[in-house]
Amino acid sequence: MTSVLITGPSRNLGRATTLALADRGADLLLVGRNLSAVAGEARDRGARVHELTADLSRLADVRAAAAAAKNLIDTGTVRPLRALIANAGLMSGDTRRTSADGHELTFAVNYLAHAQLVADLHTTLTAPARIVLLGSNTYHQNIWRRLLNVAEARWRDPLDLARPSDDPPGVAYSNAKLAILYYAHELQRHVAPGIGVTVFEPGWMPGTALGRDAPPAARAVGRALGRFPGVANPERSGPALASVALDDRWAHLRDGAFVLRDHVIEAKPVAHDRARERRLWEATAHLLAVPA
Numbered sequence: 001m002t003s004v005l006i007t008g009p010s011r012n013l014g015r016a017t018t019l020a021l022a023d024r025g026a027d028l029l030l031v032g033r034n035l036s037a038v039a040g041e042a043r044d045r046g047a048r049v050h051e052l053t054a055d056l057s058r059l060a061d062v063r064a065a066a067a068a069a070k071n072l073i074d075t076g077t078v079r080p081l082r083a084l085i086a087n088a089g090l091m092s093g094d095t096r097r098t099s100a101d102g103h104e105l106t107f108a109v110n111y112l113a114h115a116q117l118v119a120d121l122h123t124t125l126t127a128p129a130r131i132v133l134l135g136s137n138t139y140h141q142n143i144w145r146r147l148l149n150v151a152e153a154r155w156r157d158p159l160d161l162a163r164p165s166d167d168p169p170g171v172a173y174s175n176a177k178l179a180i181l182y183y184a185h186e187l188q189r190h191v192a193p194g195i196g197v198t199v200f201e202p203g204w205m206p207g208t209a210l211g212r213d214a215p216p217a218a219r220a221v222g223r224a225l226g227r228f229p230g231v232a233n234p235e236r237s238g239p240a241l242a243s244v245a246l247d248d249r250w251a252h253l254r255d256g257a258f259v260l261r262d263h264v265i266e267a268k269p270v271a272h273d274r275a276r277e278r279r280l281w282e283a284t285a286h287l288l289a290v291p292a
């Protein structure tokens with residue numbers, strides 16, 4: 001079988017995905033905080049689990065976790081790494097807050113930390129292999145999101161996106177998710193031919209901890225909406241994400257194909273922009289090399 005690395009496995013989508021991966025018999029490399037409970041649950045299902053504790057708002061932690069993962073793989077302690085799932089994410093309630101490296105927190109955790117992890121580990125993947133990044137439809141506006149007051153992305157130069165700002169939290173979140181799409185398209189041009197890059201959108205899962213910085217009333221509404229039949233939740237979307245990482249059915253995916261739970265959809269034209277993709281790649285190299 002195979003090994004899979006996943007970030008942010010401690011709760012909700014990450015936890016449900018981790019347990020689905022365990023049920024598929026994968027060795028697991030868990031990267032994030034608060035790992036012991038989910039690691040125990042995965043072991044109870046028979047998985048071999050390695051806990052790589054890292055706060056993804058610290059690039060030094062990310063690099064250390066990548067080095068530890070590489071060592072486990074290079075020494076044959078775990079089986080070949082066939083999938084990397086960049087699941088961890090947050091929507092910081094205050095876009096003036098920065099990571100340990102001085103970058104705006106949402107951009108730092110959702111995007112930059114994963115760009116660092118992939119930079120450090122993509123050559124450690126054994127082809128055929130998959131890199132699955134977490135996207136969100138909030139990168140563009142539609143009538144439902146307008147009604148629910150969900151902010152769409154407002155793109156600008158990535159060095160500026162990485163700075164603390166006065167953006168509403170939703171705008172910073174949507175910008176980070178649009179960055180994931182641009183990055184996925186560009187990443188496919190830089191990895192070995194046997195590696196497919198995919199972007200997974202789990203569907204709107206109200207009531208997860210993503211909105212933990214939101215006012216209590218908004219969180220209560222989210223929890224209530226999450227109980228409606230047909231609304232996405234981690235228990236359904238987690239196994240779908242595990243499937244995209246491992247199942248033969250999805251082996252053909254590459255070029256940042258956008259998967260909404262269990263079907264591929266076309267990303268909007270705004271998500272395909274060669275100039276922005278190239279600029280993001282250059283700016284990311286700069287941000288990862290130079291302290292803010």
Ligand SMILES: NC(=O)c1ccc[n+]([C@@H]2O[C@H](COP(=O)([O-])OP(=O)(O)OC[C@H]3O[C@@H](n4cnc5c(N)ncnc54)[C@H](OP(=O)(O)O)[C@@H]3O)[C@@H](O)[C@H]2O)c1
Nearest residue numbers: 008010012013033055056057088089134204205208209210
């Ligand atoms: N919820 C939705 O409707 C929705 C829709 C589209 C896309 N997504 C995406 O799906 C992914 C999972 O979302 P979710 O709803 O399951 O969110 P969640 O309940 O907030 O879980 C987020 C995970 O990320 C981890 N994380 C956050 N900041 C971290 C940090 N600094 N260092 C290490 N780990 C960190 C959390 O760890 P801790 O437990 O230690 O905090 C947790 O495991 C995210 O990428 C999100 O953007 C969600």
